[in-house]
Amino acid sequence: MTAMSLANPQRPVPSRAMALAAVAGLSCALAIGKALPVTMDAISSALVPLCATAAESSPLDKVEPIGSYALPNVPGKRVTVVRVFYGPGGFSRPHRHAGSVTAYITKGEIRSQLGGGPVETFGVGQSFFEPPGSTHLVSANASMTEPAELIAVFVADEGAQLTTLLE
Template identity: 45%
Template sequence: MIIRPILTAFCVTSAIFTSTGSYAHGPGDIVRPNFEQAIPNLPGKSLIAVEVEYPPGAGSLPHRHAKSAFIYAYVVSGSVESKVNGGDAHIYRAGESWSEPPGATHSISRNVSKTKPAKLLAVFVVDSNDKELTTPIK
């Protein structure tokens, strides 16, 4: 009888990951869907939030964001180094944030610490039919 709730939880989790598109992962980083909602007064646009947790020393692979995606990133805990497009790399600490323009190339996104985890919240304003939020750069 305990199998049914476990199976249901697995199916719900799988559906959430499938519905929020794909993400560029690095070794050991964890991406969790947080929120997804169509924006009622902006037809064709959605608000999607994901939590990105970086274990000590981990980072995301270089990636490109969807051409329609405006992104707001907020560091929840720890320190995250980020480099967007041709700009300089910058270290953001808990409570700090930045934005990324549509179609941005993200060459660096990683936990600065080798001993403590870091977490950020990435909020996308994106075309509702854009399911590939991030694409690894080859």
């Protein structure tokens, strides 16, 4: 599957960011209304493999849990939202995720390559999608001097390890 861009030169980035935030907020409100959220400790332990990948490249790289919610209309599935910070030159080792992942770039530029596809660069306001089980060979800050950041939204089975490193 190829990556998709949400860039539109006629609309300023803040409008897209506001629309995305509104949709995310409504989705989270629905999920919170129907299910109890997982504690931040449980979220953090589920994200340890993802955090470990970023920590190996730069002390400025980190993953910050935002929230995790059971999907009441899809039994056995959970949506988890994280913010990924890459310092200058930061990257994650090759990995795969348990479920679907949509990433939205909020700062800087991110280079990404899914197995079999080209290396692509995404800027603020753009997004890409990772289907379940795909190999994420390149996930890196495109800049050696400026930080980059993205929001990742995972949809995976309850209790699944969200990220598995590839050897």
